[in-house]
Amino acid sequence: MDRTTEIGLIKEILGLAEQKSAYLDEAIAHSPISRYASPERFERERAALFRRHPMIVAHSSEIEGPGAFLAKDFFGLPVLLARDEDGSVRAFLNVCRHRGAKLVRETHGCKRLFTCPYHAWTWTNGGALHRVPHEAQGFPELSRADRGLRRLPSAEAHGFIWIIANPDAGDMPDIGTWLGQLADDFNWLKMSEHRIAEVETLDIQANWKVLVEGGLEAYHFRVAHKNTIGPYFQDNLSTYRMFGPHIRSVLPRTSMPDVQTAPEDTWEIRRDANLLYTLVTNSQLLVQQDHIMWFHFEPMAADHTRVRIATLAPRSFPDTEEMRERWAKNQLITKTTLLEDFELGEEIQAGFASKGNPSHLFGRYEGALNRFNLVVEEILAN
Ligand code: FES
Ligand SMILES: [Fe+2]
Incomplete structure (x- = not known):
């Protein structure tokens, strides 16, 4: 990510906060539950998405x-x-x-x-x-x-x-081409200079897209995560941008408005926001202040996803007992937060059988969820 983009993303958030507005998509959208519950649909995703793309x-x-x-x-x-x-x-x-x-x-x-x-x-x-x-x-x-x-x-x-x-x-295909402009961000993140400090695998009884969607909006932060990360993030405020099929979301912390009193050359997006990269096909990278969390989804069935959660730590940090404790603590905080999302995901999945909702409703705060689903639809249609 170049400096102009970094400053631009911070200013976009500050502008929204000043107007007391969330980042709004043009319209609400509907997502049929067959996308998440149908075994036939899952097989189509396996063939057209997971067996055809990097x-x-x-x-x-x-x-x-x-x-x-x-x-x-x-x-x-x-x-x-x-x-x-x-x-x-x-x-x-x-x-x-x-x-x-x-x-x-x-x-x-x-x-x-x-x-x-x-x-x-x-x-x-x-x-x-x-x-x-x-x-x-x-x-x-x-x-x-x-x-x-x-x-x-x-x-x-x-x-x-x-x-x-x-x-x-x-x-x-060339991965730089596959990532498009996101390759600039990935160069900036230097993930080849990281190593896995912590890793664990969870089996979640929910469709992989329900789990991916859980990371794509901040509308739920203060509610579902009120006892964990919710208080550290701005209420219902996030932005996103598409890069081909991939998505970069910016999730600002409560500290972000403070930068307005500091010179612009001291602004750092990683200090005051998490970045979330949602990659087609199966990974999310949550960029935190000094490390990156990698969520790796392996769809096993329409209602079963294996999720690997890993802490990617920069190699520049020493591999000391103190650092190991710190990475373990960070991993636990992230896992605890994700389990709040995953518990909701499992309940959502279990509720599909009731046919209570023919579709899910995405509000204008939840535009990234709709865009993500449209990407999958487009891949299935081709
Ligand atoms: S050597 Fe015979 S099956 Fe492998
Ligand atoms: Fe969440």
Whole structure:
């Protein structure tokens, strides 16, 4: 984010606060509950959204150093990420090319060669078939080139590993192009110079979009979060902007109006507001004063989402006992707040069966929720 944008975003909030107005979209909108409750709709999202577009699968710090690997099931696919001796990360299906056993059973580690637990076929961490026991008699004329590990399109950018969860998806688009102008913000955030200090995974019985929507407005802050973060944020005040399919929201703290008495060159948006980046397809990045929270959504079913909550801490902070305690405390505050949202999300999901509402109503404060849903609709329509 350049300085002009940073000052502009602060001034936009100050202007709204001065007029005692919230940031208003033009009109209210309706969101049909079938978007959140229908298994058929969920399958369409899986095919058109989650299997066709880049998604973040890991932070670079989770797969650090030559030979590091990470194996996880993700969106129903067994995925193997491996960093080679030159530092490049590749993504493969974690499926043996002989008879389909799960090639790597460990979740992470460091290996140059992967040997299948069934008949010991072995691949390099670059995906090339390296050894086949008793090959000459059993597999005459085996084409090794045809038996490399199946690649998934992948890239490493802005401190994350991105994949398309489909081996037939073709080439990985350039992540800078995928992010558009948001790439400037991501350069500014230097997420490749962060590491995961805290991480935990929660299973929430709600549709992934209900959970994403929960972060896109400040209308609920003083109500749903009255006992946690609510008092630290301005009531019902936030702004947002679309960057292609992605959204950047600004959530000002109560301290923001104080900047008006200070020289403009001392203004810092991260001191007086949280920024929230909502990325299609499956991540939200909540930028706080000196660290970033990464919320990673793995939709499991129409009414079930696995959410990974991670604290990304700048590497410039020392890894001391004191800092570890601080990151743990921050993680707990964020998790406690999110659980307030997620409890509401689970209740909303449970209420769909009542058919009490044919659709949800988005007020003019909740325009970002509508825009987010329109992005998903547009992807499904194409
Ligand atoms: S299934 Fe992997 S070596 Fe046979
Ligand atoms: Fe919330």
